[in-house]
Amino acid sequence: MADDPLTHKNENGHSADPQSQEQKLQTMISALWERSRHTVVERAALLRTAGELLVDNRLDQATQRHAVDSAHKLAGVLGTFGLPRGTDLAREAEELFGQSMPPSKPEIERLQVLLAELTHLIDLGPVGAR
Amino acid sequence: MERLPAFENHARILMTPRILIIDDEDDIRQVAAMSLETVAGWDVLLASSGKQGIERASTEQPDAILLDVMMPEMDGPTTLLKLKANGSTSHIPVLLLTAKVQGPDQKKFAEMGVAAILFKPFDPLTLARQISAALGWKDGG
Numbered sequence A: 001m002a003d004d005p006l007t008h009k010n011e012n013g014h015s016a017d018p019q020s021q022e023q024k025l026q027t028m029i030s031a032l033w034e035r036s037r038h039t040v041v042e043r044a045a046l047l048r049t050a051g052e053l054l055v056d057n058r059l060d061q062a063t064q065r066h067a068v069d070s071a072h073k074l075a076g077v078l079g080t081f082g083l084p085r086g087t088d089l090a091r092e093a094e095e096l097f098g099q100s101m102p103p104s105k106p107e108i109e110r111l112q113v114l115l116a117e118l119t120h121l122i123d124l125g126p127v128g129a130r
Numbered sequence B: 001m002e003r004l005p006a007f008e009n010h011a012r013i014l015m016t017p018r019i020l021i022i023d024d025e026d027d028i029r030q031v032a033a034m035s036l037e038t039v040a041g042w043d044v045l046l047a048s049s050g051k052q053g054i055e056r057a058s059t060e061q062p063d064a065i066l067l068d069v070m071m072p073e074m075d076g077p078t079t080l081l082k083l084k085a086n087g088s089t090s091h092i093p094v095l096l097l098t099a100k101v102q103g104p105d106q107k108k109f110a111e112m113g114v115a116a117i118l119f120k121p122f123d124p125l126t127l128a129r130q131i132s133a134a135l136g137w138k139d140g141g
Helices: A018-055 A061-078 A084-098 A105-124 B005-014 B026-040 B050-060 B076-085 B103-111 B127-135
Strands: B018-022 B043-047 B064-068 B094-098 B116-119
Touching: A018 A061, A018 A084, A018 A105, A018 B026, A061 A084, A061 A105, A061 B026, A084 A105, B018 B026, B018 B050, B026 B043, B026 B127, B043 B050, B050 B064, B050 B076, B064 B076, B064 B127, B076 B094, B076 B103, B094 B103, B094 B127, B103 B116, B116 B127
Parallel strands: B018 B043, B018 B064, B064 B094, B094 B116
Antiparallel strands: none
């Protein structure tokens, strides 16, 4: 496809310069992260609450389901925003909250550690948004 | 009318593809739309539920549908079955977008007539290329 020499846009109307496309997209995603951040923070907070209830052996089924759902959604979105480690941690949390048997003491301890790391990562945000 | 895949693929190079994204999560819809519009220059349609997605697919006739699996009320697989059962949407290729990675789910989805399965989290820079490759389109943006 021929590029327009003035705008560097091709016949589809989008920029033909891959670096420019990448920068533009990164800027847009950073802005979207700022708008979406409160939802991500709320989901992480729900996971921490569920984790605390689990420690006290007071986690009810409804909160457990919400925790699994929140962890699943975080796993699906964090990597797209540039936090692949956040996706890994959220997947692990989803698995631990979702298992049919109550988690063992080491699993609960692991959950607390990974939720603390997840919270820290979300507080920092993606590199491009810092 | 009988469709000719080779002709459609050729036509795809000449026209700007239109993709319908069906996902209940605002941030996923928006980042996918930004990605396809900015990187590939495609036209993007949005729907926040399976029901709305079926309606938009029927009226707007997109070239492909990117469909989330886990949605409240009507989930992705149910939406897919309804799209495939509807004469006005059955020909539109559907790509499932899922954060689930288990093998049995993939097999089940493939049997339901899905064109491809894409995984969350996706890379916004390569999403259009993934879709193009999965559908045999030549211009991936």
